[in-house]
Amino acid sequence: MKSKERIKKIFAKEKPDRLACFSGMGNVTVEGLKKYGYAFYEIHLDAEKMANAACTSYELYGFECAVVPFDVGVEAEILGAELNFYTHKGKEDILYPTIKKKAINDPEELTIPENIEERGRVQTILKALELCQKKVGDEVPVATYILGPYLVAGQIMELEKLLKMSFKEPDKINEMLESITDMLLELGGIFYDAGIDYLTVREMGATSDVLSPRMFRSLIQPHLKRIFSKLKEPNVLHICGDTNPIVELMWECGATAISVEQKNDVAKTREKLGNDAIIFGNVNPYETLVMGDEELIRSVVKKAIDGGVDSVWPGCDIWPAVPPENMKAFVRAVEEFGKLE
Numbered sequence: 001m002k003s004k005e006r007i008k009k010i011f012a013k014e015k016p017d018r019l020a021c022f023s024g025m026g027n028v029t030v031e032g033l034k035k036y037g038y039a040f041y042e043i044h045l046d047a048e049k050m051a052n053a054a055c056t057s058y059e060l061y062g063f064e065c066a067v068v069p070f071d072v073g074v075e076a077e078i079l080g081a082e083l084n085f086y087t088h089k090g091k092e093d094i095l096y097p098t099i100k101k102k103a104i105n106d107p108e109e110l111t112i113p114e115n116i117e118e119r120g121r122v123q124t125i126l127k128a129l130e131l132c133q134k135k136v137g138d139e140v141p142v143a144t145y146i147l148g149p150y151l152v153a154g155q156i157m158e159l160e161k162l163l164k165m166s167f168k169e170p171d172k173i174n175e176m177l178e179s180i181t182d183m184l185l186e187l188g189g190i191f192y193d194a195g196i197d198y199l200t201v202r203e204m205g206a207t208s209d210v211l212s213p214r215m216f217r218s219l220i221q222p223h224l225k226r227i228f229s230k231l232k233e234p235n236v237l238h239i240c241g242d243t244n245p246i247v248e249l250m251w252e253c254g255a256t257a258i259s260v261e262q263k264n265d266v267a268k269t270r271e272k273l274g275n276d277a278i279i280f281g282n283v284n285p286y287e288t289l290v291m292g293d294e295e296l297i298r299s300v301v302k303k304a305i306d307g308g309v310d311s312v313w314p315g316c317d318i319w320p321a322v323p324p325e326n327m328k329a330f331v332r333a334v335e336e337f338g339k340l341e
Helices: 003-011 030-036 040-044 047-061 074-078 122-136 149-156 159-168 170-193 213-230 244-252 266-273 294-307 324-337
Strands: 082-084 098-101 142-147 198-202 235-239 257-260 279-283 311-314
Touching: 030 047, 040 047, 047 122, 047 324, 074 082, 074 122, 074 142, 074 149, 074 170, 122 142, 122 170, 142 149, 142 170, 149 159, 149 170, 149 213, 159 170, 159 213, 170 198, 170 213, 198 213, 213 235, 213 244, 235 244, 244 257, 244 266, 266 279, 266 294, 279 294, 294 311, 294 324
Parallel strands: 142 198, 198 235, 235 257, 257 279, 279 311
Antiparallel strands: 082 098
């Protein structure tokens, strides 16, 4: 069974031949960059280089997807923030783009631009998705992601101010999140129209490590519910951190599947949500994949599968310095332990 068919069945709650080893987040590796001689900064700015780099994790290791982009600055750029791409750095430097100038100082300053498909790097991503489809789209799914509205808010204004206003002036924050949600729905629609196979919504800033379940229910969940009620499917909701206290609320948001990271006790999540939920997770992308060895990788993968995941995902973006032998061991472990009778 091809990876694309396998993952389509998983999203449709049909029985595949085995669980899949894939992701909805960035998974480019240094070894992939070396294949083409790219510097890390180049793959954020050039569609062909972005696409080529995205396909290397499948081509080199059998990782079952091609996902672009690799950073989390796209939405902030659309809304007027300035990014630093570290274009002065050398080929050995792995520095993700960072925001060097916020877009707004106060929620009331937010203006959603028209024609967002022409803003920032949206056209670059659309072209990269097209190239990925031509390159590997018959074999593996091609995907992208958007950020959740609260995470976008934390990128376009000072995070400390956002957190304070979330408690003291929630009405202002909710109004801003409504506008951001409108933009994200438009952006998600643009990506689905480009022919993606699935989309992940990454609301990483809403973890229960930062916000209580009560705050999640009142401030975060309504906007996520609106996003998933209007997005095409399949789609995935990913939230970082210890999500066990909010995992029922996550599932209530209406995504096709949810993705949880290594702080999540996935066996407890499965117990809470039952067999109907589609759960992806929860391998530590740094401690396990970068710093670990094959024995650790196998044990972590087996624990995730025994805990009830429907496919094995890294808990976040794969750190590019992951050793090639560890990526291969990761995929092999899922192929071995994820077989279904």
